Amino acid sequence: MDLHGLVEQVVSGLGFELVDFDTSPKSRLLRVFIDIERGITVDDCAAVSNQLTRVFEVENVDYDRLEVSSPGLDRPLKKPADFERFAGETIQLRTHLPINDGNQRNFSGVLKGFKDGKVLLALAQGDIEIPFEEVEKARLVPQF
Template sequence: MSKKIISLTEELVQPIVEDLNLELVEVEFVKEGKNYFLRVYVDKEGGVDIEDCGKVSEQLSEKLDEVDPIEQAYFLEVSSPGVERRLKKRSDFERFVGSHIYVKTYEPINHEKEFYGDLTSFEDDLITLMVKEKTREKEVQIPFDKVAKANIAVTF
């Protein structure tokens, strides 16, 4: 049910974000406590502001009212993906080469399943990270299809 709602929402919101020169990052439909949330994350070069989110929310809300795909009551939230933006698509990894990221894999690579490092390249579906191991750095290559979760990692 939730996948169907996500898919339909992506279909409805894609033309809206394109018209506003925004990027659709992710759509999620989740239950938290007794409430349901339909969350739409959008972005653009330099980041989105409250006005961008408001325009998407207003236009998407009208489309959702027309189609009415969600039986239960829910809250629609449109926002920026934040500083720890998720990386899901191949284009995300290409775009954020040079960034410090976190990657969790489905299965161990070199006996590890979690990596923090600088994304040095993304070529041929291979993520290359420069990770620190104690006092030295080493290169780790992770196949794209082994990634369970990845996001920008904030460093202090």
């Protein structure tokens, strides 16, 4: 059974986006991060948690604890659609290997979007295009 696929099906069926899904085999913990354009409420988390609990019971998913929450203000960007949706926002991005003349892995700048398989980022020293497959981790930077 594909647990990630099952969780994604339940979450999207309720009208939410699955941002991230994390399991901890040692503590048998399932962590689910959901989002929606209007923002996540406690009631949203409870609704998803209740539905997942029922589905897990039917599908005989063995776990000890389930946590459902919003991804937070520093939301991770995981899919190409995330890089399109959050264009104009400030992000921090880390690549798998150094790029940009071979010496830089960490970047911080304004996300300009996603085009032709590349993340477009405006840095202080100019614009850069980073191939999506080179992105190890990317997060929004909250602006207060």
